Amino acid sequence: MLDTSKAATRPQHAADDHPAIKPARVGILLANLGTPDNYDYWSMRRYLNEFLSDRRVIDYSPWIWQPLLQLIVLTKRPFSSGAAYKSIWNHEAGESPLMTITKDQTAKIKAAMHDRYGDQVMVDFCMRYGNPSTKSKVREMRDAGCQKILFFPLYPHYAGATSATANDQFFRAMMEEKWQPTTRTVEPYFEHPKYIEALAQSIERAYADLDTRPDILVCSYHGVPIRYLMEGDPYHCQCQKTTRLLKERLGWPDTDIKTTFQSKFGPEEWLQPYTVEEVARLAEAGKKNIAVCAPAFSADCIETLEEINEEIKESFEEAGGEHFTYIPCLNDDAAHIEALGTVIEENLKGWLD
Numbered sequence: 001m002l003d004t005s006k007a008a009t010r011p012q013h014a015a016d017d018h019p020a021i022k023p024a025r026v027g028i029l030l031a032n033l034g035t036p037d038n039y040d041y042w043s044m045r046r047y048l049n050e051f052l053s054d055r056r057v058i059d060y061s062p063w064i065w066q067p068l069l070q071l072i073v074l075t076k077r078p079f080s081s082g083a084a085y086k087s088i089w090n091h092e093a094g095e096s097p098l099m100t101i102t103k104d105q106t107a108k109i110k111a112a113m114h115d116r117y118g119d120q121v122m123v124d125f126c127m128r129y130g131n132p133s134t135k136s137k138v139r140e141m142r143d144a145g146c147q148k149i150l151f152f153p154l155y156p157h158y159a160g161a162t163s164a165t166a167n168d169q170f171f172r173a174m175m176e177e178k179w180q181p182t183t184r185t186v187e188p189y190f191e192h193p194k195y196i197e198a199l200a201q202s203i204e205r206a207y208a209d210l211d212t213r214p215d216i217l218v219c220s221y222h223g224v225p226i227r228y229l230m231e232g233d234p235y236h237c238q239c240q241k242t243t244r245l246l247k248e249r250l251g252w253p254d255t256d257i258k259t260t261f262q263s264k265f266g267p268e269e270w271l272q273p274y275t276v277e278e279v280a281r282l283a284e285a286g287k288k289n290i291a292v293c294a295p296a297f298s299a300d301c302i303e304t305l306e307e308i309n310e311e312i313k314e315s316f317e318e319a320g321g322e323h324f325t326y327i328p329c330l331n332d333d334a335a336h337i338e339a340l341g342t343v344i345e346e347n348l349k350g351w352l353d
């Protein structure tokens with residue numbers, strides 16, 4: 001029987017004891033690796049400690065790895081890496097180039113998404129290690145009324161050490177939310193036609209500015225241990241495919257382009273050929289004019305600006321190389337922002353159309 005008594009019609013909560021419910025929005029959370037707050041010993045140590053304690057990155061047993069990390073790696077590497085960061089630091093902004101570029105990318109993607117979807121979306125970025133943390137940005141989005149979050153690790157290629165650990169951190173943040181938003185993570189975009197197009201255009205632009213055409217273009221990807229590939233990580237295959245698609249788009253023969261891997265860390269064998277050795281072999285084989293690009297990095301960082309453009313360049317020149325051209329990452333290039341915007345739109349289907 002219908003209960004028409006006063007108690008039954010009274011609202012369950014008076015307005016002042018109920019939390020405000022904001023209009024529902026969709027959050028688009030971009031994520032990159034993270035970077036030290038500064039290049040002094042303690043900032044470097046804090047950053048490297050968090051990064052290199054991640055078992056997605058270094059998968060050894062912590063019983064073996066932590067003593068080595070704390071007592072050996074973290075007593076030396078903060079000095080050498082700190083000096084490398086100092087050489088590329090954005091002193092004006094007081095931050096590393098990865099931070100500046102990620103901010104620029106976010107601002108442009110935000111403008112594009114607001115043009116397309118208006119106030120229904122909120123766009124921001126977070127880092128896997130250091131600041132701004134993934135947890136703090138998930139909380140901000142939640143507080144702003146985001147009932148859905150699209151999480152976008154800014155790596156074209158999937159690797160356990162990058163995309164997966166970024167996603168892990170996102171889900172850890174979700175574990176703390178009382179009202180957990182609905183979520184999606186963006187899949188790798190290493191073969192997306194717009195990403196390949198943006199890469200191709202950046203190479204054509206760089207080649208057009210050179211007096212002499214380079215003998216070969218080296219596509220240098222960040223490496224991972226070979227063991228990770230053998231254990232099922234698809235990163236290697238995705239990198240090879242990007243180079244192939246780029247070559248096809250450019251209409252070049254196999255001899256004009258090659259894939260290499262850089263940034264080896266620790267004693268294990270990593271994906272090969274190693275860029276630092278390959279550029280020396282190329283110089284010795286008579287290829288005196290080379291260009292190097294870094295398609296695995298969505299933004300220039302220590303591994304491109306210092307490692308490629310200083311260390312790897314030096315290796316090439318010491319072996320007799322004459323002209324070394326580093327082609328910058330896609331950063332906040334219009335074609336890159338357009339590619340990332342398209343990937344986002346494709347992943348928002350059914351949420352916002």
Ligand SMILES: C=CC1=C(C)c2cc3[nH]c(cc4nc(cc5[nH]c(cc1n2)c(C)c5CCC(=O)O)C(CCC(=O)O)=C4C)c(C)c3C=C
Nearest residue numbers: 033034035057081098159161162222224265296301302303
């Ligand atoms: C682009 C994809 C990346 C993969 C794959 C990757 C794997 C990986 N990295 C290390 C160790 C280090 N990487 C460092 C810096 C660094 N790595 C990436 C990207 C990938 N790493 C970026 C974008 C950056 C730059 C960050 C910046 O602030 O500019 C560093 C720190 C610098 C240094 O001390 O050399 C380390 C260490 C491992 C071990 C690994 C795979 C297992």
Ligand SMILES: [Fe+2]
Nearest residue numbers: 033222263303
């Ligand atoms: Fe790395």
Ligand SMILES: [Fe+2]
Nearest residue numbers: 236237238240
């Ligand atoms: Fe492969």
